[in-house]
Amino acid sequence: MTTRAVHATHVPQPSDPSPGAGRHILSAVALAATVPYLALKAAWLSGSRIGIPDGSVLLEAGAFLTVANAVTLAMDACVILLVLVLTRPWGLRTPAWILTVPVFTATGLLTPILLAFPGQLLVRALGFGTGPEAAAGRAPFLDDWVFIVVYTGFTVQGLALAALFVPYARKRWSRRWQGALGERLPSPTGVVAAAAASGALVLAAMFLYWACGGTAGLSAERVGAHSAESAVGSVAHAMCALAAGAGAVFLSRGGALGARWPLRLTWVGAAATLAWGSWMLIASLGPQLDGGEGTSGLTQLIYAGQMVTGSLAAAVLVRFLISRRES
Numbered sequence: 001m002t003t004r005a006v007h008a009t010h011v012p013q014p015s016d017p018s019p020g021a022g023r024h025i026l027s028a029v030a031l032a033a034t035v036p037y038l039a040l041k042a043a044w045l046s047g048s049r050i051g052i053p054d055g056s057v058l059l060e061a062g063a064f065l066t067v068a069n070a071v072t073l074a075m076d077a078c079v080i081l082l083v084l085v086l087t088r089p090w091g092l093r094t095p096a097w098i099l100t101v102p103v104f105t106a107t108g109l110l111t112p113i114l115l116a117f118p119g120q121l122l123v124r125a126l127g128f129g130t131g132p133e134a135a136a137g138r139a140p141f142l143d144d145w146v147f148i149v150v151y152t153g154f155t156v157q158g159l160a161l162a163a164l165f166v167p168y169a170r171k172r173w174s175r176r177w178q179g180a181l182g183e184r185l186p187s188p189t190g191v192v193a194a195a196a197a198s199g200a201l202v203l204a205a206m207f208l209y210w211a212c213g214g215t216a217g218l219s220a221e222r223v224g225a226h227s228a229e230s231a232v233g234s235v236a237h238a239m240c241a242l243a244a245g246a247g248a249v250f251l252s253r254g255g256a257l258g259a260r261w262p263l264r265l266t267w268v269g270a271a272a273t274l275a276w277g278s279w280m281l282i283a284s285l286g287p288q289l290d291g292g293e294g295t296s297g298l299t300q301l302i303y304a305g306q307m308v309t310g311s312l313a314a315a316v317l318v319r320f321l322i323s324r325r326e327s
Helices: 021-045 063-087 089-093 096-125 132-136 144-176 187-211 220-224 228-253 260-285 297-326
Strands: 180-182 255-258
Touching: 021 063, 021 144, 063 089, 063 096, 063 144, 089 144, 096 144, 096 228, 096 260, 144 297, 180 228, 187 228, 187 260, 187 297, 228 260, 228 297, 255 260, 260 297
Parallel strands: none
Antiparallel strands: 180 255
């Protein structure tokens, strides 16, 4: 019986990490980046109107917004736990699934922001932007500075967490991505990868269509809110979907290509496509804060397609990692 070729050197058993000055700085940066968002959410939950202008629909959102604020506050607070796991001595003894699930989710939610937010700032600096309220399709909604502060914090969080997670993963699981891809995965996995790639192409085409000003499936509010900034966001989601599909195909086909980049493509692309599809679909099913016509069925279908495509690519990723463990 042949086995998948994995060129790996001996990897010692996990030992207590000794974070250097750089890791201490990254930890402090990641923790500090959570403060603005957590402070805003805590203030809103306590009844403050900071950052919310007069006439904003958020002032009449009621219980739904309260629950949403509480959930998102808890989600961002999890960044603090992730930093501790990635830097404390007991972190390497944490069960893999307890760590990988929140890291996968954080990767998915933060990656499109890391891709889109700098581009949106550049577009605005060049004079092509229309402001975040227009991009959100609601006026008034939040003060302009809230978007800048929050998304800057998310960007810093994403970069700092990535810089902390990579050395942690290298220390704990480096043999999983060493060497070439090796043998082709069993045919059922190839079918799953092909389905992920097909879904990714459809999603990318739709997002690029919206980025170019297409209106099919969009509500009147979103059509009116189209701008260069919203186009940048659509392009970011198209890139994530394509990364998920391409990575899944590479992993399933095997070969002499190094495993590192296909694994990164699949991890990031699948996480972003699955997480944002889930997030947006859940949001679309909730009450419309502005009393508008709501999300169309076609748009919800695209969100569901993101969930399916991301899930398929993630399944290929898991199967590949299992094959590495067995070899």
